[in-house]
Amino acid sequence: MSRAVATRANLGTRRNGWLEVLSLPLLLLLWQVLSMVFAHRLFPSPILVAEEMWRAATAGNLLVDLGKTLVRVSIAFVVAMVLGTIIGIALGRVRWADRLFSAWVVVGLNLPAIVVAIVLFIWLGLTEVALVLAVIVNKVPLVIVTMREGVRSFSADFDELGRVFRMPPLRRLRLIFVPQLVPFVLAAARTGLSLIWKIVLVFEVLGSDGGVGYRIAIMFQFFDIAGILAYSASFILVVLAFEYGVLRPLERRALRWQSVPG
Amino acid sequence: MAIGPGLNIAVDEKRFGVSEPLFKGLRFDIAPGSVVALIGPSGIGKSTLLRMIAGIDSDFAGIITVDGTPAAMAPTPGFVFQDPRLLPWLTAMNNIRAVDPRCTPKQAASALQRVGLADAAGLYPHQLSGGMQRRVALARAVAVNASLLLLDEPFVSLDRALVAEMRTLFRAVVGDGQPTVLFVSHLADDAARLADRVIVLQQRPATIVADIALPIAPRSRDEAVLADYRQMVDRH
Incomplete structure (x- = not known):
C-alpha cells in the first residue's frame, strides 16, 4: 500500500471514529431540541431525565431494580447462549437430527413470547425461575438458528485440510471450527442481548416483585414519563457499556485477521 | 535428507455410490x-x-x-x-504450525525461508499475493513431511509468470533432498518440465494407458528435450 493510500485510509478511519463518537450526543441533542419545540410535561428533556435518573439512583430504588433485572438478563443470556450454541452446532453437523428437530425450532421461533410467559407463570407461579425460564425458551431458538447456519457455512475445504494433515480433534476444533463460528457467536450474542432485556422487562411487568419492568409498570399508572425514561435510559447505558466495553473489544480481537490493514 | 518412501498402489475397486467404478484393478x-x-x-x-x-x-x-505401511x-x-x-485467521507462520503440533517457530520460519518468504511470517493470508499464498502452502507441506509430497494440480489457475515461479520453487524444494513426489496435472508441459516419470490415465474405470520414463534430469532439459517429452506425453 502506498503512503498516500495509507494516509487516506487512516484519515477515513479517523473520520468514521469521530462520527461514531458524535452519534449519541447527536441523538441527545435532537431529543433536547424536540423537547423544547414540543414543551410538555409528557415530553421531558434529556436533562430532566438525567436528573430523575440521578435522583432514582441516589434516593430511589433504581440500583436495586437495575441489579434485579441485570441478574435475570445475565442468567437468561448465558443459559440461552450455551444451550442454543450446543444445540445449533449439533443440528448443523448432524443431518438426521436437523431433519427431526427443525420443525421444533420453527415452532419455538414463532411461539409468542407473551404466551410462553403466561403458560410458565401459570405452571410455576410468579417466580424467578418461571420468569428466567420464559426468557430462555424465547431466546434459545434464535441462537440455535444462528449457530446452525454458522455451522452449515463451515468450509468443507478446511475440513479436508484438517483430515489431510491429520490434525487431532481438539486442535481442529480450536484452529478450524471455533474461528469460523466466532462471527456467528458474536451476532447471536448481540441480537440475543437486545432481545432478552426487552423480553425481561415485559415479563417483569407481567409478574415480578421488582426490577426495571416492574418499576416502569408502577410509573405507568402515574404517567410518570420522566421516571419511565430514566429507568429505560439507565438500562440502555448498561447495554451500551456491555457493547463497547465487552462485545466490541472481543470482536476486534477475534476478527483482527479481517481488519489488519494491507 | 533421507530418500523418500516407496509407494505401492493396488486398488481393486473404487466407486462413488452405484455409479461405474472410478478405478478397477489399478x-x-x-x-x-x-x-x-x-x-x-x-x-x-x-x-x-x-x-x-x-x-x-x-x-x-x-x-x-x-514404505510397506x-x-x-x-x-x-x-x-x-x-x-x-x-x-x-492465522499468520503464514501459524498456518504452518497449525497442521503440525510438533513444528516449532524456528522450523516454520526455516520452511518459509526455503520458499523465499522469510519476511512474511507474521502476515495474514489476505496480506499475501496469490503467488505468496501458494508458496506458504508449499512451505507447509514441506514442514509437515519433506520426504513425501503429494501435490494436486499445484499450478492450476495461475498466470504464466507465477507458474514459472512455482515450477522453479518446486525444482528447488525437490532438489534440496530426494523426496518422493507425486503430482497431479492435466498439462503435459508440467510433466515434461518437472517429472522423471509420467503415468497417463484414461477411460473409466481409469486405466494406465502410458507409463513413460523421462530419463534426462529436469534441470538439464533444454527446449528440444522438453518438446520431445511433451510430445511423448501428448501422444496418449
Missing part, C-alpha cells in the same frame, strides 16, 4: 525418491487417487502402502491442494 509402484506426474483428463479420478494415497479416503477395495497409518504426507487453502 496397480502401480512409485520408486523411493522419484518425481511422478499423474496426467489425465478432468474427472478421471486423479485427485481422488491422491487423497487415497494421503490416507483420507479409505473407502475402497485394495491397499495402498507407503498402509497409507492411513503412514506418516502424514506433505500435501499441496489446488488452492493455497490457508486458514485466513
Whole structure:
C-alpha cells in the first residue's frame, strides 16, 4: 500500500471514529431540541431525565431494580447462549437430527413470547425461575438458528485440510471450527442481548416483585414519563457499556485477521 | 535428507455410490525418491487417487502402502491442494504450525525461508499475493513431511509468470533432498518440465494407458528435450 493510500485510509478511519463518537450526543441533542419545540410535561428533556435518573439512583430504588433485572438478563443470556450454541452446532453437523428437530425450532421461533410467559407463570407461579425460564425458551431458538447456519457455512475445504494433515480433534476444533463460528457467536450474542432485556422487562411487568419492568409498570399508572425514561435510559447505558466495553473489544480481537490493514 | 518412501498402489475397486467404478484393478509402484506426474483428463479420478494415497479416503477395495505401511497409518504426507487453502485467521507462520503440533517457530520460519518468504511470517493470508499464498502452502507441506509430497494440480489457475515461479520453487524444494513426489496435472508441459516419470490415465474405470520414463534430469532439459517429452506425453 502506498503512503498516500495509507494516509487516506487512516484519515477515513479517523473520520468514521469521530462520527461514531458524535452519534449519541447527536441523538441527545435532537431529543433536547424536540423537547423544547414540543414543551410538555409528557415530553421531558434529556436533562430532566438525567436528573430523575440521578435522583432514582441516589434516593430511589433504581440500583436495586437495575441489579434485579441485570441478574435475570445475565442468567437468561448465558443459559440461552450455551444451550442454543450446543444445540445449533449439533443440528448443523448432524443431518438426521436437523431433519427431526427443525420443525421444533420453527415452532419455538414463532411461539409468542407473551404466551410462553403466561403458560410458565401459570405452571410455576410468579417466580424467578418461571420468569428466567420464559426468557430462555424465547431466546434459545434464535441462537440455535444462528449457530446452525454458522455451522452449515463451515468450509468443507478446511475440513479436508484438517483430515489431510491429520490434525487431532481438539486442535481442529480450536484452529478450524471455533474461528469460523466466532462471527456467528458474536451476532447471536448481540441480537440475543437486545432481545432478552426487552423480553425481561415485559415479563417483569407481567409478574415480578421488582426490577426495571416492574418499576416502569408502577410509573405507568402515574404517567410518570420522566421516571419511565430514566429507568429505560439507565438500562440502555448498561447495554451500551456491555457493547463497547465487552462485545466490541472481543470482536476486534477475534476478527483482527479481517481488519489488519494491507 | 533421507530418500523418500516407496509407494505401492493396488486398488481393486473404487466407486462413488452405484455409479461405474472410478478405478478397477489399478496397480502401480512409485520408486523411493522419484518425481511422478499423474496426467489425465478432468474427472478421471486423479485427485481422488491422491487423497487415497494421503490416507483420507479409505473407502475402497485394495491397499495402498507407503514404505510397506498402509497409507492411513503412514506418516502424514506433505500435501499441496489446488488452492493455497490457508486458514485466513492465522499468520503464514501459524498456518504452518497449525497442521503440525510438533513444528516449532524456528522450523516454520526455516520452511518459509526455503520458499523465499522469510519476511512474511507474521502476515495474514489476505496480506499475501496469490503467488505468496501458494508458496506458504508449499512451505507447509514441506514442514509437515519433506520426504513425501503429494501435490494436486499445484499450478492450476495461475498466470504464466507465477507458474514459472512455482515450477522453479518446486525444482528447488525437490532438489534440496530426494523426496518422493507425486503430482497431479492435466498439462503435459508440467510433466515434461518437472517429472522423471509420467503415468497417463484414461477411460473409466481409469486405466494406465502410458507409463513413460523421462530419463534426462529436469534441470538439464533444454527446449528440444522438453518438446520431445511433451510430445511423448501428448501422444496418449
